[in-house]
Amino acid sequence: MEPRPPKRESAVRMSGPNPRRVAFDAIRAVSAEDAYANIALPKLLSATGLEGRDAALATELTYGTLRSLGTLEAILAAASGRDLDGLQADLVDALCLGAYQLLYTRVPVHAAVSTTVSLVKAAVSPRVSGLTNAVLRKVAARDLDGWTAHLASGDRIADLALRHAHPKWIVEEFDAILGPDELPDALAADNVAPPVHLCAKPGRIDRDDLAAKAGGTPGRWSPYAVYLPGGAPGRIKAVAVGRASVQDEGSQLVATALANAPMDGPDTAWVDLCAGPGGKTALLGSLAAQRGAAVDAVELAPHRADLVAKAAQGLPVTVHTGDGRTFGTSGSADRVLVDAPCSGLGALRRRPEARWRKRPGDVDDLSRLQGELLASALDVVRPGGTVAYVTCSPVRDETVGVVGDLLGRGGVELLAPQWITDSVPESAREGFVQLWPQRHGTDAMFLALLRRTA
Structure with a gap:
């Protein structure tokens, strides 16, 4: 499960704001153009006008699919009986998006399959919609634990890499530092979207004052850290005028x-x-x-x-x-x-x-x-x-x-x-x-x- 080489032509656009389509286009930008998701996705959200729950769904599908690519591709290859490099690139991205919904979210099977088939018809080609349906139905036959057990090799590092969607060499590096007991927790933590941390700039705003004004809570470790439950930190006045900034608490420390x-x-x-x-x-x-x-x-x-x-x-x-x-x-x-x-x-x-x-x-x-x-x-x-x-x-x-x-x-x-x-x-x-x-x-x-x- 090593990193795949850059590939892929640009995506075809589909009219109308649609969370899955926005996620697909963001994934395509990352795959085809070496874009960064945290830059490509906000541009697409702005361009399509997606907000609220739709924007949150597009974000979850984009980030989750990209984070899990190695595991998704291994499962798709097994389910399809094909080398994915032999499939057109935008189809692979669409299949990954569909498989992510089946294996990592609570989206019902019929919804995940049907919406992906519709996406493929509109954005890839109607000719491969039948293949899409067949492959995703096979993916849906097992949950994530079932697939990782089915594909397990017996190699501890390789199996952890598959289960937690990390390249094997990165798992080996972390294992050398943490050892086998803590390693699974470290890999799992990499797959959880982090909260927003703010830094109250000393002399410009007090941490507790920032927490109160931003609707956050004081951090555990840094005397300047504030944790936000979510939202858009750029809209917070203290951030907008430079009295505070977005910064991981570890960087502050x-x-x-x-x-x-x-x-x-x-x-x-x-x-x-x-x-x-x-x-x-x-x-x-x-x-x-x-x-x-x-x-x-x-x-x-x-x-x-x-x-x-x-x-x-x-x-x-x-x-x-x-x-x-x-x-x-x-x-x-x-x-x-x-x-x-x-x-x-x-x-x-x-x-x-x-x-x-x-x-x-x-x-x-x-x-x-x-x-x-x-x-x-x-x-x-x-x-x-x-x-x-x-x-x-x-x-x-x-x-x-x-x-x-x-x-x-x-x-x-x-x-x-x-x-x-x-x-x-x-x-x-x-x-x-x-x-x-x-x-x-x-x-x-x-x-x-x-x-x-x-």
Whole structure:
């Protein structure tokens, strides 16, 4: 159940707002155009005018189908007795959409089958509507547990990959960290849509005030976090005017841990070496403003640098468009954040298509870049200053391995991240911080705090 290669021609549009059609078109955009679901779907919802329950159904069908693709395709291949690569691409997407309804939702069998057949007639071809009906009827003969039992190989990792819709190599990576007892819970957590987390920017709005005004509840771990039950956070006034932002609570924790790390000597020059799109920069900038410090934010991509500037508007933040590996003067900074580009395997619950696009080689390429960025941070920070190395991935080659290589070169020591580990249970990992969705309700953020000693 490895990621499938990009394929597929663009979808044919069907007139009239229809939740299943909107979901199909969003899935097609992801398959054919390498679009991101969280960008493609809102555009389609806006264009069709879907709202309320219809919009919620389109969202569930889009995200659920994309998240479950590997498992759905394995079941469809078995039910049809065909290699799916031999079927036209838009038909496969429609079959996946229908199978998702049969196996993962409470949509009645007749409704799931008939609506998918109608969709295929209108958007794919009437000639394959009979095939669609036959295949989905066979899928409906078993529930999800029945299919995973039927297709089980006896290989623990492969069977978990099938049951929880993850590529096998990702399951192997998580197993190496968590072990067999907790692994199923971690995989299951990736398949649950996360709640919206807000960050109350320090000095701009109080967390409890934000919670009251937004209709949310204060977070468990971050002093700035608010949990929302749902809705559109962009419509909240505090978010719209920049007093608050949408930010995972784990991201808030790791950025605040850098700001709260104990330090001797000057503490006015802070740097964010990989700043885009600006969430952590804005939080650091808010904290810096309260302490008379300033932040230099570095971002390689111009369009992401623009996002950083927007997020940090009105804060003591200077945005630089450039490469974090070559930025700054040696020993010029007091605190440096390296929120390194990573595989994003700690945020799979937020990006339904991501797990099927990643390859094992991505980690190898990224780990080299991560090491170069961390080395740059340790050069820019002054002796006695602090560096926070952060990834939204728990994978060893992007986390413990990168930091271990730098520690081995000397001139740096590991700081105990007690601001987090003392208050967040089960967050310690070999002298670092590792958060998990199944434990903490956050993305799987990794943090290492380092002090330059020479």
